[in-house]
Amino acid sequence: MQQQFRVILITLIITSFIGIPSVLKAQSNIDSLLEQGQYLTAFEQLNECSQLSSVDCILKKVDLALNYYLNSYYHRAFSFIDLRPGEDLEQLRNEKAFGATPIAFQIDSTLLELQEKFPEDSRITKALGDFYNRIYQDFGERWGLSAEQLLEKSNNYYQEAYSNGVYDYYSLYVLGYYQSLFQNYFEAQNWFLRSLKLRPNEPLTNYSLAVTYLFDGLPQKGVEHATRAFHSYNDSLNKSDAARISGILLLKTNRTQEALSFFQKADSLHAHYRPTLLYLVVASLQLGNDSLIIENGSKALNSDLYAPQVAEELNSLFTKEEKQALLHIIYKRALQDNVNDMEACGNIHFHYGKLLFTEGQKQKAKRMIKKSRENFHVIFDDSHQVFEAIEQTLRHMKEAR
Structure with a gap:
């Protein structure tokens, strides 16, 4: 009996080793x-x-x-x-x-059937997480499930696989990303840090971690990861985003000159992007360099002369730093440079008037708003919504006397 058992055992061992090379x-x-x-x-x-x-x-x-x-x-x-x-x-x-x-x-049903046969193999669980995350990235709700459902499925499978010791840098990143969506920044940071242990220079993970530190009020921790993302990205758009986040975090830590440098890098990589241009203005205002303030303020305004949001933001930024006189220069130059563009002049006159009103120059402000109305009348008919905004502003100025 023992001899027979030995023969069977030896046969199994030999067979198993013969199978390995073929596999x-x-x-x-x-x-x-x-x-x-x-x-x-x-x-x-x-x-x-x-x-x-x-x-x-x-x-x-x-x-x-x-x-x-x-x-x-x-x-x-x-x-x-x-x-x-x-x-x-x-x-x-x-x-x-x-x-x-x-x-x-049908990848999902195939993997689910495989999981039923091999419930202990957590590689299958992770593969399900990979699949639903890929669907979320590539198709979103067009696939048939909501974005929330796809993310939840991906998160749950990744969590289960991780608890059984199966994960990679990307599944850890996704677990962090999922937590960040719910503003669970501490949990998100822990997942991102685990991911970075496996791939320290991964730009997306470093970028995402930096953003959570920004939202969590920990800018000093975010600077390292934002700048690492900047140096790791190769494409200009993502590199520009990382440079801008680096600048924002540096501003938060009062390293304004360094912040300005990163905003300039961001602008050179992705020109005329409004958030970057406005942050260039913020950094310039904080440094108190008048020529730089005028240069970057003009650049921001000229990036979209027809967008009311830019001029509104400039009014707010310059008023906060008590630098309205420099914004007067910017507006006057823009009006001179665009004298034949009635829409641009209308937009500038309107916001110049609002700036003057906040300074207490009510009569000048009123004349400026009326000049805006004249500009817009050249190109728009009376039913255009811009005239309602102008009339509301004039009524507000009259009531504020």
Whole structure:
């Protein structure tokens, strides 16, 4: 009996070790096909896969489907292609090229069925979190569930996987992002910090952590992460956002000259963006450099001469710092430079009048508002809503006497 048991045991051991090379070979073959851009062939082989375990095989299929498709139909069906030399998958996607006949692959139901068979394998749980997060990112509510439902599903699966020791830097980031949506900044910061332990220079995580520190009233902690995000981003738009957040945090810590430098960087990367231009004005006002104040104030105003929000914000900022005289210069120059643009002149006269009124120059203010009305009458008919705003302002000035 003992001899028979030994034979069975030895046979099992030998069989298991014989199987390992074949599994590794199958895995290596799939990876090789992906490296060569043979995505259709790789998916077909995974469909016929018998050497990999069912969990490994399906998780690999999910990864391939979500990351290497040519066309996706709400991530419920996918078409693939074997790239030819010189072809690029992303370029073909942008050109809306067509691959093989779409293959139906209901990832969520497939993973849920797999989870029922292998409830102890938390890789499946994390894959479900990945899937619902990807749906949220790519389709949102167009997929059939609300954004809130998708985020909640993703968060719950990631939480469960984490509790069983399965996570990566991105799942930890998403857990932090979810908490930040509910203004649970302390919890969000803890998740982001865990994520950064795995990938310290990840720009999105550093940026998000910096923002939570800003909202949580801890700007001194946020500066390091905002500047790290700035140095880590490669694309100009995200780099500009990180520079602006760096500047805001530096302003909050009274490092105004450094803040100005970051706002200038942000503007050079993404020109004419209103929030950046207004922060340039704020930093200039705090530094008390009159020429810089006029330069950046003019730049902000000229970025959109027709937008009332810009002039309203300038009135507020300059009044707060008691620098209205410099804003007079900015408005006068803008009127001279745009003398033939009636809409621009109308907008400037209107807000110049409101500024004068706050300074107690009521008669000048009234004349300026009436000049605004004359400008707008050149281009708008009497039914335009701007005239109602002008009349309301004049009535307010009259009542305030």
